[in-house]
Amino acid sequence: MNHSHFQAGLRYLAARGLNLVAILDVGDPPVQKALNQAQIEHAPYRRLLLVAHGGRMLWRAFQAAGGEGQTVDPIDRYSRRAVSTVMREFWGVAADQAAFLYPLTDHLVPLQQLGTAAGWSHRSPIGTDIHPDYGLWFAYRAAVLVKNPLPLLIAPMRPSPCDSCDDRPCVTACPAGAVGEIGRFGLNACVTHRLYHRSSCAGQCLARLACPVAVQHRYTAEQIAYHYGQSLKDIRRYYMEE
Ligand code: SF4
Ligand code: SF4
Incomplete structure (x- = not known):
């Protein structure tokens, strides 16, 4: 693959809001460790392609492409379609040369460990990564x-x-006391609070909103409501059906 095709593929992803791309060597010890711990078979593969979005561009591009109307897991499908297109049409990766680990598979992928291996991110007190x-x-x-x-x-x-x-x-912004030391996020306290009738965190995370870092990249209210609405549905399905 020549350099210009590679760069064109990166631009294609960026135009769809998928503006963070890492390509890791599967043989690197931190990558191997993450995949081994997750019991993901990786022997025939040489690279791990990791894609993320930062900021608001993804939501704008997703809406311009038709938004959430048609399918379940629409952002996952949108992302997967864009990544498949780049591998096939820009980077010459045939379908049988690649295996999706995430999204829309049964793998429990150690995304945070891979994000650290990519040099992107660190754990934060609210359990998610910070860039x-x-x-x-x-x-x-x-x-x-x-x-x-x-x-x-x-x-x-x-x-x-x-x-x-x-x-x-x-x-201090978390009403459930779920946020404290890095690595000790209180998932149960958070979920319990979010499930309360008319919870202040049904459609948002007050702790995330209180963070002063990169406020210019904060999602729009519509995007926040979408993501937290989806996660609340997942929580209800998981905890209510247990
Ligand atoms: S969603 Fe609410 S309860 Fe959960 S961590 Fe964020 S602020 Fe705390
Ligand atoms: S407010 Fe933001 S930067 Fe500060 S500790 Fe919390 S997540 Fe980290």
Whole structure:
């Protein structure tokens, strides 16, 4: 694959809001460790393509492409379609040379470990990752194992914004006491609070909104309502049907 096709593929993804792309060597110890811990077979593959979105562009492009009307998991399908197109049409990766790990598979993919291996992100007190440029307004969109030796693309790791955040407003903003030390997010407390009738966190995360990092990339109210509405539906399905 020549350089211009590779760059054109990156531009194609960026135009669809998929503006963070890493290509990791499956043989790298942190990548191997993450995949082994998740019991993901990776022997025939050489690269791991990791795609994420940061900021508002994804929502704008997704709406321009028709939005959520037609299918279940519409953003997952949108992301997967864009990544498949780039691999096939720009990077010469045949369908039998790649295996999606995420989204829309049964794999439990260690996305946060892979995000760290990509040099992107750090754990935050609210359980999700934080990115130096996009703050908490950032999410993983696709992970694919690829047999072709695509050029490696790894960002230099930068410090976590949380390291210099002395006040930690995310901690005080959480009404459930779920947010505290990094690595000790209180998932049960958060879920319990979100399931209350007329919960203040039914359609938003007050802790996430309180974070002062990268506020210019904060999702629109419509996007926040969409994502938190989806996650509340998932929580209800999981906890109510148990
Ligand atoms: S408010 Fe501070 S500690 Fe909390 S996520 Fe944001 S940067 Fe990190
Ligand atoms: S959704 Fe609400 S309860 Fe859960 S972490 Fe965010 S602020 Fe706390």
